[in-house]
Amino acid sequence: MITWKEVARIAVLLFVSSLILIPLSATILGGFKSTGEMRVSPFGLPNEWNTEVYGQILADPNFWIYLWNSLVISLLTVMLTLILGSMxxxxxAQARFFGANFLYSYLLLGLMFPFAAAILPLFLTVRDLGILDTPxxxxxxxxAFGLAFSIMFFRTFFAQMPAELFEAARVDGCGYIRFFFLxxxxxxxxxxxxxxxxVFVQSWNNYLLPLIMLNDRDGYTWTLGAMDYRGEYAWEWNRTLAFVSATLAPAVVFFLAAQKYIVAGLTGGAVKG
Structure with a gap:
């Protein structure tokens, strides 16, 4: 017998899901509609399924350039964040050295500052390093901004690993570095x-940082390239929504590939009270 608590939980889950699925479906369906139909029925099914807009976008070489630039930037960001954050x-979590708690707390201060607040010093630093207008x-x-988040989760996860495992490995002559990789x-x-x-989703959807750091159109990410599909004389929302729908695919695929690990990872890396 279904209790009222289960009914309430299902209702809440359906409501939260609708907040995501309704805008997502409207975005995907909007690419199949005309501009006039978008204004009359933005959330309904198209009267006539027009694939011309999607075809034009997929046949445009610039679309694939923007997609490739975003993919390279996102994957390299993920790789560097995982390597540096885990180390x-x-x-x-495992080593004991003077000032460890102070240094850890100092790194976590990065969670307190919004990204936009550091955009000016970031621009000056990137310019001085000579990597402006590069990936x-x-x-x-x-x-740099993703390390605080990753270190916090990694440290909690590593601290929960059995100490007996490291002690047994140390008896066999396994040091810290070898134990870390093996x-x-x-x-x-x-x-x-x-x-x-x-990290991938955050990097994939980042708009402000590429806008400030990238000037060469050949290096644009998809968030900047979206401006090319707004229309020449008026904003054509069907073209914009079709472009956004096409660029969602890599992020969705990445999420689906990792979804079975996400719940276990969030549970293992959660901060205990």
Missing amino acids: AAYAF WGVILPQV FTLPLSTPILATIATF
């Missing part, structure tokens, strides 16, 4: 996939 968190001008700041990382698949998903 730093492993040191905080690294976007990748490195994203990695045991810690293979056992950390859930938290790796969880952090990789969050």
Whole structure:
């Protein structure tokens, strides 16, 4: 027998799901409609399924250039964040050294500052390093701002690993570095996939940083390239929505590939009270 608590839980889940699925479906269906139909029925099914807009976008070479630039930036951001974040968190969780707590707290201060507040000093730093208008001008700041989040989750996850495992490995002559690569990382698949998903989606959807750091159109990400599909004389929402729908695919695929690890990763990396 279904209780009222289960009914309430299902109702809440359906409501939360509708907040995501309704705008998502309206975005995808909007690419099949005309501009006039978009104004009359933005959430309904199209009267006539017009695939011309999607065809034009997929046949445009610039679309694939924007998609490739975003993919390269996002994947490199994920790789660097996972490598640096896991190594730093492993040191905080397993090694004992002077000032560890102070340094860890200092790194976590990055969670308190919004990204937009540091955009001016970031621009000046990237310019002085000579990587302005290059992918690294976007990748490195994203990695820097993603480290605090990743270190916090990694450290909690690593600290919960059995101490007996490391002691047994140390008896066999396995040091910290070897233990990290041979045991810690293979056992950390859930938290790796969880952090990789969050970092990838954040990097994929980033608009402000590429806008500031990239001037060459050949290096544009999809968030900047979306302006090419708004229309020449008036904003054609069907073209814009079709472009956004086409660029959602990599992020959705990345999420689906890692979804079975996300719940386990969030549970293992959660901060205990």
